[in-house]
Amino acid sequence: xxxxxxxxxxxxxxxxxxxxxxxxxxxxxxxxxxxxxxxxxxxxxxxxxxxxxxxxxxxxxxxxxxxxxxxxxxxxxxxxxxxxxxxxxxxxxxxxxxxxxxxxxxxxxxxxxxxxxxxxxxxxxxxxxxxxxxxxxxxxxxxxxxxxxxxxxxxxxxxxxxxxxxxxxxxxxxxxxxxxxxxxxxxxxxxxxxxxxxxxxxxxxxxxxxxxxxxxxxxxxxxxxxxxxxxxxxxxxxxxxxxxxxxxxxxxxxxxxxxxxxxxxxxxxxxxxxxxxxxxxxxxxx
Amino acid sequence: xxxxxxxxxxxxxxxxxxxxxxxxxxxxxxxxxxxxxxxxxxxxxxxxxxxxxxxxxxxxxxxxxxxxxxxxxxxxxxxxxxxxxxxxxxxxxxxxxxxxxxxxxxxxxxxxxxxxxxxxxxxxxxxxxxxxxxxxxxxxxxxxxxxxxxxxxxxxxxxxxxxxxxxxxxxxxxxxxxxxxxxxxxxxxxxxxxxxxxxxxxxxxxxxxxxxxxxxxxxxxxxxxxxxxxxxxxxxxxxxxxxxxxxxxxxxxxxxxxxxxxxxxxxxxxxxxxxxxxxxxxxxxxxxxxxxxxxxxxxxxxxxxxxxxxxxxxxxxxxxxxxxxxxxxxxxxxxx
Numbered sequence: 001x002x003x004x005x006x007x008x009x010x011x012x013x014x015x016x017x018x019x020x021x022x023x024x025x026x027x028x029x030x031x032x033x034x035x036x037x038x039x040x041x042x043x044x045x046x047x048x049x050x051x052x053x054x055x056x057x058x059x060x061x062x063x064x065x066x067x068x069x070x071x072x073x074x075x076x077x078x079x080x081x082x083x084x085x086x087x088x089x090x091x092x093x094x095x096x097x098x099x100x101x102x103x104x105x106x107x108x109x110x111x112x113x114x115x116x117x118x119x120x121x122x123x124x125x126x127x128x129x130x131x132x133x134x135x136x137x138x139x140x141x142x143x144x145x146x147x148x149x150x151x152x153x154x155x156x157x158x159x160x161x162x163x164x165x166x167x168x169x170x171x172x173x174x175x176x177x178x179x180x181x182x183x184x185x186x187x188x189x190x191x192x193x194x195x196x197x198x199x200x201x202x203x204x205x206x207x208x209x210x211x212x213x214x215x216x217x218x219x220x221x222x223x224x225x226x227x228x229x230x231x232x233x234x235x236x237x238x239x240x241x242x243x244x245x246x247x248x249x250x251x252x253x254x255x256x257x258x259x260x261x262x263x264x265x266x267x268x269x270x271x272x273x274x275x276x277x278x279x280x281x282x283x284x285x286x
Numbered sequence: 287x288x289x290x291x292x293x294x295x296x297x298x299x300x301x302x303x304x305x306x307x308x309x310x311x312x313x314x315x316x317x318x319x320x321x322x323x324x325x326x327x328x329x330x331x332x333x334x335x336x337x338x339x340x341x342x343x344x345x346x347x348x349x350x351x352x353x354x355x356x357x358x359x360x361x362x363x364x365x366x367x368x369x370x371x372x373x374x375x376x377x378x379x380x381x382x383x384x385x386x387x388x389x390x391x392x393x394x395x396x397x398x399x400x401x402x403x404x405x406x407x408x409x410x411x412x413x414x415x416x417x418x419x420x421x422x423x424x425x426x427x428x429x430x431x432x433x434x435x436x437x438x439x440x441x442x443x444x445x446x447x448x449x450x451x452x453x454x455x456x457x458x459x460x461x462x463x464x465x466x467x468x469x470x471x472x473x474x475x476x477x478x479x480x481x482x483x484x485x486x487x488x489x490x491x492x493x494x495x496x497x498x499x500x501x502x503x504x505x506x507x508x509x510x511x512x513x514x515x516x517x518x519x520x521x522x523x524x525x526x527x528x529x530x531x532x533x534x535x536x537x538x539x540x541x542x543x544x545x546x547x548x549x550x551x552x553x554x555x556x557x558x559x560x561x562x563x564x565x566x567x568x569x570x571x572x573x574x575x576x577x578x579x580x581x582x583x584x585x586x587x588x589x590x591x592x593x594x595x596x597x598x599x600x601x602x603x604x605x606x607x608x609x610x611x612x613x614x615x616x617x618x619x620x621x622x
Contacts, residue, residue, distance in 0.1 A: 224613060224614045
């Protein structure tokens with residue numbers, strides 16, 4: 001006896017919860033050949049607004065957690081990703097139409113990259129901060145601090161690796177993110193949201209929107225409560241307009257990257273989303 | 287007061303309503319004779335009123351109306367003259383980036399902060415007129431109301447002497463819940479008398495029912511009638527110190543009492559939901575409820591107020607969104 005297929009309708013991930021799009025819209029996620037895979041929520045500007053509110057309220061908790069604790073939380077996600085390998089591989093094979101071996105390579109690399117970034121959580125401050133020499137009996141310390149809420153357009157042509165490559169570095173420093181997943185390949189991002197919901201990441205630290213980046217990105221770019229804009233996956237959009245909109249509120253902007261080494265792992269991706277704070281302190285109270 | 291009653295001077299129309307003096311027994315007979323509330327129907331009606339969609343130009347008008355109805359409030363133990371001055375500055379200029387923003391209706395502070403509020407308001411102080419910003423003071427041992435009548439009265443008189451235009455008094459919930467309606471009634475009448483200024487005019491009296499402690503809708507309706515009969519100019523839901531504070535069904539219920547009183551006597555009583563209204567979306571639901579229950583005429587500062595502090599910032603953010611076309615953030619309004 002054959003079994004009826006159970007088609008899934010996925011939802012958004014905002015503030016640690018899985019709401020439907022406020023607009024009620026969904027769109028079909030299909031394989032490369034056009035076969036139905038699942039329904040995904042099509043986020044609207046109001047979903048983006050709600051996501052920014054959730055991200056903003058999560059900033060203080062995540063940014064003020066100790067670097068060691070943030071590292072542990074990120075490692076834990078890598079552990080959970082490892083446990084879901086089969087699902088990720090299966091979804092990548094179906095949606096990207098690649099071989100199982102290629103999908104496995106992508107998943108392995110994504111998990112390794114997540115671990116690599118997790119390791120930086122309690123180390124990048126030592127590397128990028130500095131004790132500055134000054135002409136007086138003072139400590140003069142420069143330390144990187146998270147910039148706040150980061151809006152991200154994830155790479156459009158990569159399911160998991162692209163997504164991980166832009167989200168993980170933003171989280172390391174203590175930023176919270178609102179990320180627009182790949183419109184055509186959202187399944188890995190959705191599965192990752194299910195991983196995040198059962199991990200130790202506080203709700204609101206990662207908010208994942210699926211749907212049209214062209215529709216939602218302008219609202220995030222102009223949103224006054226977003227502190228930085230990562231346009232890595234926005235190459236196909238009018239990204240210059242997005243950059244101009246972001247300039248209105250002095251956002252930090254990362255420009256689109258393409259090619260196979262887009263968003264390659266680097267310390268720069270972490271520090272790009274930090275602000276340097278310099279403090280003076282007397283060397284002695286005697 | 288005992289059943290042997292002494293008649294004092296409540297609202298004249300109330301005296302006409304009663305056959306004979308206002309005694310504990312008369313009050314109990316009257317208030318407990320009011321028919322019970324259909325709680326399910328009330329909540330459904332309130333939920334239904336909350337589903338109206340208010341967009342674009344209507345929303346813009348609603349936001350401006352809301353600002354003009356706000357009693358900008360700070361009622362903390364940690365209040366200082368400086369905090370009151372910054373509250374007043376915000377009341378006068380809610381959004382420095384947009385001079386077309388209307389001013390709020392009043393600032394609401396503790397009695398001892400009234401002089402600082404009056405001083406900070408300067409020329410913007412209403413001083414008993416309808417134009418300008420009113421100074422409202424909470425009195426009568428706010429928020430618990432647990433003090434002797436003498437203390438409550440001097441608390442009130444002090445605030446009025448200091449220049450308060452409006453007094454927000456709390457009723458004695460303990461007395462009300464144990465059925466001593468006459469005592470509650472007498473206190474309201476006495477506080478109203480303490481609101482009298484040397485020139486014979488009265489500070490507006492808002493009677494806080496603290497609906498979160500009254501337990502049932504029936505009690506809230508009785509307390510509303512009681513407060514109106516005794517001479518309150520406004521009935522106010524809550525102190526903001528007890529959860530639940532203002533809710534839509536409770537406000538709807540109080541508005542219905544006000545509507546009934548208006549039909550009965552032609553007098554217009556104000557309503558002030560306070561506490562827990564933090565978003566423009568919520569506040570707009572209240573506007574719809576007012577307009578649908580007592581009429582749009584009530585959407586004026588002398589008949590309807592929001593007791594709120596964080597609501598104003600949310601309304602300003604929404605207003606900025608409508609003006610600029612992009613979402614605004616907390617960095618673009620003042621910190622409360």
